[in-house]
Amino acid sequence: MTLEIIIEKGDGELWGRFQKGNYLATTAGQTENEIESNLRELAVDYWNHEGKTDRSWKGFQEGKLKFRFAYDVQAFFEKHNYLTVSYIAEMAGLNASLVRQYKSGIKHPSLEQVKKIEAVIRELGKELAAVSLYGGS
Structure with a gap:
């Protein structure tokens, strides 16, 4: 279960x-x-x-x-503070100031806004999962 x-x-x-x-x-x-x-x-x-x-x-x-x-959006940005709000907002086609207000809890996103942010996060996840680092000498 x-x-x-x-x-x-x-x-x-x-x-x-x-x-x-x-x-x-x-x-x-x-x-x-x-x-x-x-x-x-x-x-x-x-x-x-x-x-x-x-x-x-x-x-x-x-x-x-x-x-x-x-x-929730606020907890996500708290947990993943290495991701910048500005970048995610830009990729989602949202106003960065508005997304910062979501992050701080001043405002709460609509379901549509959440879906846009989530789509960007999922795409970033795919990109990060495909990274291969070289520790050459």
């Missing part, structure tokens, strides 16, 4: 949550690993106490529980 953890930036920490059926688990932590560990504990606890009667948890096995992360 794979659950999507939504990561959001909080005041000095990250917030994480997932929803499965009627169950919503939330936690905070300094790292994704801490959030994942906390949410794993919450999922197992839910399963042991209530989840066995929740049809959306059919097939749950503690050892096979996997998570994947999804970031």
